[in-house]
Amino acid sequence: MALRPIDNALSIVPDGLRPKKQAKVSIQPQKKASEISVNDENKAPLPQPIDASVDYVASEDLKPFQDPESNIQSLVEGLDSKDWVKVCQSLNDARRFSLYHPGLLLPVLEKVMLVVVKSMKNPRSALCKTSIMAASDIFNAYGEKLLSTDSSAFDQLLLQLLLKASQDKKFVCEEADKSLTAMVNSIAALPLLQKLRGFVNHGNLRVRAKAAVSISNSVYKMGSEEIKEFGSVTLLQMASDLLNDRLPEAREAARSIVLSVYEAFTENEKLDTEEDWQSFCQSNLSMIQAQLMIKVVSSQ
Structure with a gap:
């Protein structure tokens, strides 16, 4: 039986469909950027906004640093800024490091992930979207290495994305x-399923x-031995x-x-x-669960 992954918002996006141009979004920040906290989710915007803008830069439009070693320290300082526009710029710089200089970013990757999580919680849509774009590039650059960092950082990132x-x-x-x-495509199914x-x-x-969609797409990638290792019954x-x-x-997932x-x-x-399948389900699952599994297969 030839199977295809479910068709939904998480289906793999071909490279050709990614935006080719930067989309500039006008932002109306508070009067004093220094008064803004990256994790301030409750304050209403202050009056008399100043003009500012944040570029949503596609991954393919990001460029490497000419002197990355001298930029890594300023990156850390920028991520700690209380100016949300500066944090957006620093997150885009973190994307550049992950794509072109991943070795330099690796020592501070956990900190970057925590800033990404914090920024996703921010009510400013521009900062939130920029942090999500950073997460995608980090997944593509580091894959399973992310699971060897502080587990809580990855767990928080996964929760916020969901x-x-x-x-x-x-x-x-x-x-x-x-x-x-990007997460499903870059991380092996077995360890990712444990997280999901x-x-x-x-x-x-x-x-x-x-979560169900990510699980189903991860399972689709697995061979029979991997499924057996994780546990068919599970x-x-x-x-x-x-x-x-x-x-x-x-339900579709x-x-x-x-x-x-x-x-x-x-x-x-x-x-x-189908008889062997029915026997397997009835031997390992509750009666109700077995009936559901049998019905799904017989309806195909």
Whole structure:
């Protein structure tokens, strides 16, 4: 049975569809940038705004530093700034380091990730989107190395991306979806699934759905041996919860997970009949769960 990953916002975006030009967005900051805290989520904007702008620069339009060694210290200072526009600029510099000088950024990568997380929480859309774009470039540059950094930094980053992908502000949501796609494409499925599995029971139904999509796309990448190593039964139990979810996105992701496990099962065991599948499900799952798995496969 030939399977395809589910078609949703996290589907892989071909390089040709990425924007080729910088999109300039006008920003109305507070009167005094020095009074702004990067993590101030509650203050209303002050009167008499000054003009400022933030460029959303596509990854392919970012350039390497001519003298990266002399710029790394100013990067750290910029990330600590209380001026949110300066933080945006520093996050774009962090993207340049991750793409062209990853070795220089690696010693301060954990700090960068924490600033990215902090900026995602900021109510300013420009700062939030810039931080999400930085997360995408960091995923593409470092992949599984991110899992060897402070685990809490990656966990916080993953949570914030799921939350931003679940919100109503479309341009932020779409950017977060792209970042989650970059994460799935750059990190091996097994360790990533260990991080994602806890979110299928998250209290926010949109977070559950976004996590389910990332899980299904990760499982689709796995071979039969990897699925067996992670646990076919574990994946089916995970999917059974999502099959009854309120959001169609989560239910479709769950069906994709089940079909990936079914394909791996028939390939690994040299089986091709639904009877063997039914026996496997009934032997390892509850009656209700087994019925759900059987129904998904028989409906294909």
